Amino acid sequence: MLNILEQVCRKYFDVTPLIVGPGIKTGMPIFYDNPREVGADRIVNAVAATNAYRRALIIVDFGTATTFDYISPKESTWAAASPRGS
Numbered sequence: 001m002l003n004i005l006e007q008v009c010r011k012y013f014d015v016t017p018l019i020v021g022p023g024i025k026t027g028m029p030i031f032y033d034n035p036r037e038v039g040a041d042r043i044v045n046a047v048a049a050t051n052a053y054r055r056a057l058i059i060v061d062f063g064t065a066t067t068f069d070y071i072s073p074k075e076s077t078w079a080a081a082s083p084r085g086s
Contacts, residue, residue, distance in 0.1 A: 020044055046071050 002019065009017040020040040026047050032038055045059050050071055059069040 042067060042069055045069065 006017055006019075009015055020043060022036040022040075024040075024043065026043060028043075028047060028050065030038055030043070041061065041063060042059075045061055046069060049057055049059050056070075056072045059067075059071065061067045061069075
């Protein structure tokens with residue numbers, strides 16, 4: 001399926017998509033016991049917010065789990081995650 005989505009992006013939008021997943025190099029350190037356990041959504045949120053605001057901030061994402069991520073201008077620290085309904 002991913003291959004099909006990549007082809008659609010190239011053919012109809014004339015862009016090469018950036019596939020975000022474990023091991024992607026963002027230039028932002030992730031201080032987490034196992035950085036590969038951090039979801040792609042949290043990585044994208046952190047990188048986008050850092051590029052947009054360039055200051056310390058807290059990102060709240062109301063997805064399957066509600067996550068709270070603290071981002072400092074110099075480092076990324078993943079703060080907490082709670083299951084939906086908690």
